[in-house]
Amino acid sequence: MEKLVKQTIEKYGSDPNRLMDMLIDTQEQFGYIGPEAVATLAHGLQLSQVDVEQTITFYHFLSTKPRGKYAIYLNNSAVAHMFGRDAIKDAFEREAGIRFGQVTEDGLIGLYDTACIGMNDQEPAAIINNKVFTRLTPYRVREIIRHMRLGKSLDELVNESYGDGRNQHPNLKTMVSSNIRRKGMILSDNYVMGKVLREVLPGISPEAVIAEIKHSHIRGRGGAGFPTGFKWEFCRKAKGEKHYVICNADEGEPGTFKDRVILTEKPELVFEGMALAGYAIGGDEGILYLRYEYRYMKDYLESVLQSMRFQQLLGTNIGGIEGFHFDIRIQFGAGAYVCGEESALLESLEGKRGEPRDKPPFPVEKGYLNQPTIINNVETFATAVRIVENGGEWFTQFGTEDSTGTKILSISGDCMFPGVYEVNWGFNVEDMLDMVGAYDVQAVQVGGPSGTLIGPDEFHRTLGYSDLSTGGSMIIFGKQRNLLRDVVLNFMEFFIDESCGSCSTCRNMPQVLRNKLVKILNGKGVKKDLTDLREWSKTLLASRCGLGQTAANPIVSSLKNFRHLYEELLQKDIEFDEGFDMKASVESSCKYVGRVPKFHH
Amino acid sequence: MSKPVIATTSLAGCFGCHMSILDIDERILQLIELVEFNKSPVDDIKTFTKPVDIGIIEGGCCNSENVEVLKSFRKNCRILISLGECAIMGGLPALRNGIPVEECIHEAYIGGPTVQLNKDHILPNDDELPMLLDKVYPCHEIVKIDYFLPGCPPRADLIWDALVALITGDPMKLPYEVIKFD
Ligand SMILES: Cc1cc2nc3c(=O)[nH]c(=O)nc-3n(C[C@H](O)[C@H](O)[C@H](O)COP(=O)(O)O)c2cc1C
Numbered sequence: 178m179e180k181l182v183k184q185t186i187e188k189y190g191s192d193p194n195r196l197m198d199m200l201i202d203t204q205e206q207f208g209y210i211g212p213e214a215v216a217t218l219a220h221g222l223q224l225s226q227v228d229v230e231q232t233i234t235f236y237h238f239l240s241t242k243p244r245g246k247y248a249i250y251l252n253n254s255a256v257a258h259m260f261g262r263d264a265i266k267d268a269f270e271r272e273a274g275i276r277f278g279q280v281t282e283d284g285l286i287g288l289y290d291t292a293c294i295g296m297n298d299q300e301p302a303a304i305i306n307n308k309v310f311t312r313l314t315p316y317r318v319r320e321i322i323r324h325m326r327l328g329k330s331l332d333e334l335v336n337e338s339y340g341d342g343r344n345q346h347p348n349l350k351t352m353v354s355s356n357i358r359r360k361g362m363i364l365s366d367n368y369v370m371g372k373v374l375r376e377v378l379p380g381i382s383p384e385a386v387i388a389e390i391k392h393s394h395i396r397g398r399g400g401a402g403f404p405t406g407f408k409w410e411f412c413r414k415a416k417g418e419k420h421y422v423i424c425n426a427d428e429g430e431p432g433t434f435k436d437r438v439i440l441t442e443k444p445e446l447v448f449e450g451m452a453l454a455g456y457a458i459g460g461d462e463g464i465l466y467l468r469y470e471y472r473y474m475k476d477y478l479e480s481v482l483q484s485m486r487f488q489q490l491l492g493t494n495i496g497g498i499e500g501f502h503f504d505i506r507i508q509f510g511a512g513a514y515v516c517g518e519e520s521a522l523l524e525s526l527e528g529k530r531g532e533p534r535d536k537p538p539f540p541v542e543k544g545y546l547n548q549p550t551i552i553n554n555v556e557t558f559a560t561a562v563r564i565v566e567n568g569g570e571w572f573t574q575f576g577t578e579d580s581t582g583t584k585i586l587s588i589s590g591d592c593m594f595p596g597v598y599e600v601n602w603g604f605n606v607e608d609m610l611d612m613v614g615a616y617d618v619q620a621v622q623v624g625g626p627s628g629t630l631i632g633p634d635e636f637h638r639t640l641g642y643s644d645l646s647t648g649g650s651m652i653i654f655g656k657q658r659n660l661l662r663d664v665v666l667n668f669m670e671f672f673i674d675e676s677c678g679s680c681s682t683c684r685n686m687p688q689v690l691r692n693k694l695v696k697i698l699n700g701k702g703v704k705k706d707l708t709d710l711r712e713w714s715k716t717l718l719a720s721r722c723g724l725g726q727t728a729a730n731p732i733v734s735s736l737k738n739f740r741h742l743y744e745e746l747l748q749k750d751i752e753f754d755e756g757f758d759m760k761a762s763v764e765s766s767c768k769y770v771g772r773v774p775k776f777h778h
Numbered sequence: 779m780s781k782p783v784i785a786t787t788s789l790a791g792c793f794g795c796h797m798s799i800l801d802i803d804e805r806i807l808q809l810i811e812l813v814e815f816n817k818s819p820v821d822d823i824k825t826f827t828k829p830v831d832i833g834i835i836e837g838g839c840c841n842s843e844n845v846e847v848l849k850s851f852r853k854n855c856r857i858l859i860s861l862g863e864c865a866i867m868g869g870l871p872a873l874r875n876g877i878p879v880e881e882c883i884h885e886a887y888i889g890g891p892t893v894q895l896n897k898d899h900i901l902p903n904d905d906e907l908p909m910l911l912d913k914v915y916p917c918h919e920i921v922k923i924d925y926f927l928p929g930c931p932p933r934a935d936l937i938w939d940a941l942v943a944l945i946t947g948d949p950m951k952l953p954y955e956v957i958k959f960d
Pocket residue numbers: 396397398399400401402403405425426427428429430514515516517518519520552553554555557722723724
């Protein structure tokens with residue numbers, strides 16, 4: 178083992194900043210990162226063992242204990258539950274003879290829950306040793322486990338046909354489907370790879386590129402909506418030895434999967450966008466930070482990069498422009514929603530726990546390795562190419578005044594045609610529901626758990642930064658769904674699991690709120706609980722990053738828009754009930770000291 | 779109007795909060811002018827003898843007796859105040875909340891390094907003794923609490939101002955210095 182780990186260290190130039198890559202390789206080689214591997218890594222990188230361990234234990238897909246020859250990660254997003262996850266979980270447990278969180282005695286199979294894996298349009302889905310298995314049924318589960326026991330290879334476990342589009346590419350060959358249901362400028366077939374790098378850039382300066390981007394008024398597609406042109410300009414002007422371009426492909430917001438589809442169907446567009454950004458800010462190195470859930474795309478994306486290098490769209494003197502050098506490498510996360518937050522992403526890229534940094538300084542000044550860095554969403558880079566190709570002015574004709582261009586939506590839940598839809602900003606929710614074939618809709622979650630839950634009286638609202646802002650996640654809930662139990666509770670559990678733990682507000686308050694919600698769901702709630710939920714949620718605004726700041730949103734927005742669902746569950750005649758049970762609470766101590774509990778009242 | 783009646787008690791607390799009540803110094807004379815004390819360690823009245831306006835609770839609940847006293851306060855007092863960290867959050871005693879109560883008892887009566895005389899490993903189980911709760915509960919998880927005065931202990935000025943505000947009905951001033959704790 179020591180030898181192999183040493184080779185891994187060498188593969189990444191003994192650079193402690195590449196600890197994540199080394200840990201992921203080690204995890205994949207041995208199924209876990211044991212004490213011996215930790216010691217070798219610590220020694221080889223001149224880190225303390227605790228440094229290595231704290232990084233390992235931060236990430237969901239890294240483990241200090243064996244996870245099984247086949248590690249099965251079953252998605253537990255709300256939509257997975259809606260599409261029969263319980264039966265799948267049951268089938269896995271029965272057939273494997275273990276519970277979730279355990280490994281079979283022979284070390285063959287491990288079962289684990291995992292947060293949304295970006296397959297909401299083809300649930301229930303699981304990841305097994307980096308391969309994605311979609312649309313699972315109990316029958317398939319039993320078959321998969323049986324085949325594992327027979328010693329079949331991972332490829333043999335897949336017996337369905339491959340998904341649509343480029344999912345059939347020889348380097349991808351996955352059963353995942355792209356489900357593109359509406360195309361616009363980004364998903365369109367009229368993209369010609371390299372046109373911007375070869376034909377447009379030679380004619381304009383980096384400053385002019387930034388001017389076009391500014392003129393287009395495009396704002397970041399990752400959720401926060403910062404104007405992209407300004408970000409690039411700040412970065413270009415910031416002083417540093419090196420400038421970095423980072424593409425945020427962490428796509429962790431439950432219900433979003435459009436970055437997966439863009440990277441599957443239009444990876445060249447994204448990489449061209451990164452190179453274009455490199456030209457604009459004066460950087461020669463780009464990193465695609467890809468969530469580990471999409472590890473199955475590794476070989477495919479590497480092959481795309483390689484072919485772009487052959488065509489001189491990456492590498493040196495790109496597009497024939499003297500001195501325009503740019504290349505891209507892919508680095509993976511390892512299962513942590515918070516690593517989508519840009520400064521946590523930087524920490525993770527540097528091999529550390531993904532804990533958000535204090536800001537300022539912002540990444541444009543001090544980002545990756547303390548150098549000026551831009552971090553943009555996958556879709557933002559893709560869009561930038563179309564802007565520079567056609568001009569900022571052209572771009573502003575799409576969408577609305579404050580939200581220009583198109584937005585790719587990831588639509589899932591109770592509708593006929595879940596999938597990816599590229600629409601102009603300004604689309605309203607009603608039209609969207611009609612577009613996807615959603616009838617008898619009770620509610621729509623706009624922007625994932627950190628967004629808002631709206632009901633029919635708000636379906637006239639439009640998508641845009643000034644009304645319903647969204648990174649693209651749209652989850653539709655039919656009338657048959659129990660919103661509080663199946664949706665709000667699931668989302669709260671998600672935030673509780675994903676908090677990095679730095680801020681006491683974000684570490685504690687979501688649990689307090691969750692417990693109150695459970696109390697209400699169990700029929701023990703009183704009116705005051707609703708006031709507490711609303712008021713106590715406010716403390717979360719003091720958190721350091723967006724995760725904590727939005728962690729109460731499922732409760733706050735459902736309380737605002739679906740208050741009657743809460744009120745129906747409250748106890749009518751009493752004002753106070755915290756559920757204290759004297760009998761139960763003295764039981765253990767009385768038993769231990771050997772006395773029979775006696776009560777006066 | 780007759781004088782407002784006040785009652786106080788110390789549950790799972792250290793009496794530090796009561797010390798802080800006394801810390802209002804000579805204003806205690808003024809307080810006695812303003813209010814009448816009923817059940818309280820301050821005057822050693824052991825049981826409620828009349829309806830009380832303001833009940834002040836120090837400490838959380840670690841045993842059955844605490845719970846009963848707290849409930850009797852809720853029954854007899856119009857307004858209840860949780861005074862201090864222990865009443866509000868459980869405080870220092872709640873440090874045991876992460877440890878099973880059996881382990882706590884074992885450590886206290888059998889296993890602890892300072893336990894030497896209990897050779898027969900006797901555990902307190904007389905019916906007269908209060909029964910230990912599985913963990914320490916803040917007061918508001920057992921009865922409804924109307925106001926919370928934070929601090930460990932809350933400063934005498936804070937207690938004084940709160941009482942005066944409650945009695946006179948005037949709004950309470952809460953300058954930063956009174957509620958900051960670091
Ligand atoms: C908890 C959290 C998770 C985030 N996850 C993502 C993500 O998965 N992808 C993304 O592009 N942005 C994500 N963001 C937003 C990023 O911090 C950042 O704003 C964005 O990548 C900037 O790119 P853009 O301007 O192109 O949108 C997240 C933010 C927070 C607070």
